[in-house]
Amino acid sequence: MGAVSTTFVAGTLLIRKGLAPPTGSLAEMGTVRLGKRNEGRTPLIKDFVPLASLDDLVFGAWDIFEDNGYEAARTAGVIEPSMLEQVRPELEAIKPWPAVFDQRYVKRLMGTNVKTGANKLEIAGQVRADIRAFKEANGLDRLVMIWCGSTEIFMTPTAVHDSIEAFEQALESNADDIPSSMVYAYAALVEGIPYANAAPNLSADIPALDRLAIDNGSPVAGKDLKTGQTLIKTIVAPGLKARLIGVAGWFSTNILGNRDGEVLDDPESFKTKEESKKSVLDYILQPDLYPTLYRNLCHVVRINYYPPRGDNKEGWDNIDLVGWLGYPMQLKVNFLCRDSILAAPIVLDLVLFLDLAKRAGMSGIQEWLSFYFKSPVHAPGLYPEHDLFIQLMKLKNTLRFMRGEELITHLGLEYYD
Ligand SMILES: NC(=O)c1ccc[n+]([C@@H]2O[C@H](COP(=O)([O-])OP(=O)(O)OC[C@H]3O[C@@H](n4cnc5c(N)ncnc54)[C@H](O)[C@@H]3O)[C@@H](O)[C@H]2O)c1
Secondary structure, X not given: OOHHHXXXXXXXXXXXXXXXXXXXXXHHHOEOOEOOOOOOEOOEHHHHOOOOOHHHOOOOOEEOOOOXXXXXXXXXXXXXXXXXXXXXXXXXXOOOEEEOOOOOOOOOOOOOOEOOOOOHHHHHHHXXXXXXXXXXXXXXXXXXXXXXXXXXXXXXXXXXHOOHHHHHHHHHOOOOOOOHHHHHHHHHHHOOOOEEEOOOOOOOOOHHHHHHHHHOOOEEEOXXXXXXXXXXXXHHHHXXXXXXXXXXXXXXXXXXXXXXXXXXXXXXXXXXXXXXXXXXXXXHHOOOOOHHHHOOOEEEEEEEEOHHHOOOOEEEEXXXXXXXXXXXXXXXXEEEOOHHHHHHHXXXXXXXXXXXXXXXXXXXXXXXXXXXXXXOOOOOOOOOOOOHHHHXXXXXXXXXXXXXXXXOOOXXXXXXX
């Protein structure tokens, strides 16, 4: 029930009352071209594939704070109080269930609304019970779980994460290798529910949970929503590379004053975020294929916690470019964005598309949803695709594929026969 999730929930409630447009949501506003360019068939995505209607969504959440949805949205301070008033009763009705939480994984937070139990397996059982009770109480057919919790400390996979058996044993023996987000992910996947991770922590991105997702028919997506500075980076970098303009350095710095910024002020949580933010340029620019242009690129990313700005992040990028004959140039980007305003439509799209994927019989990693993430999960042995435009093509082609429509290659020779 933090900034991202309350902005998503309150926003969706406002949109379905007709009080605001779903700006930024591809699922609600995007179109998909079908067939040849001269056929004039470009339906809305939501008319092309059978997405759940916003009217049918019901929201539930866990948090370490007891604040209801309205109080949490006021604390987040993203949506104006006058707008929140218009959906206040619906938000007040969302009372977070006690969280799976251990401060060792998120050092800057402490709360009282926390589950207790003999071990992590039993606590996962409590999460599953919450899920079932929610489904029952609201008469729901299907569910989707999205981790919009804080960024946990940096962790890498260990032997415990290799197989479902080892993972379940580790849950029972309370192994340190299993942070809270993994307990939620496990609970969702055991229940056959789609799971997405909006944060950069490991969570479901381990072989054991990948296997569980496939076995139980749960689609999975992650990690770390691509908003703000990284979104702009994955828009600008493919353009520079397309024209073979060299990049000697890319310095990115931000000021951010929300609770996410406070959590990321802890070096161990920042490390998780830093890894996620830094990987994009390596994959987009491919220094191994273009060593003259990108091999020595100096990429620095900073996040500075600065409370006066709240959720209104300001990012600065200085990009040192190299052109024809080695002449240097510079590009400066100053992005005054609103973090959760950029994130909320992504959460909505993930809910709708993951639910669609589940109904289409898709399970495990959903690479076509890479479009939404800074560190897209991918099959072992494959490199992740970070270029926003390739990601969009992959997403739309997947929708065409689902509906048996011709895939679009953009070859276009047939128009000149
Ligand atoms: N806003 C963006 O643009 C953006 C982009 C990419 C990723 N993210 C990530 O999304 C996550 C949420 O961001 P936010 O701005 O909403 O942060 P936030 O601090 O406002 O919200 C996080 C919420 O998670 C709760 N929480 C922490 N651990 C929990 C647990 N174990 N169980 C239940 N609740 C728990 C916190 O109490 C808090 O209410 C962060 O990890 C952030 O890094 C945000």
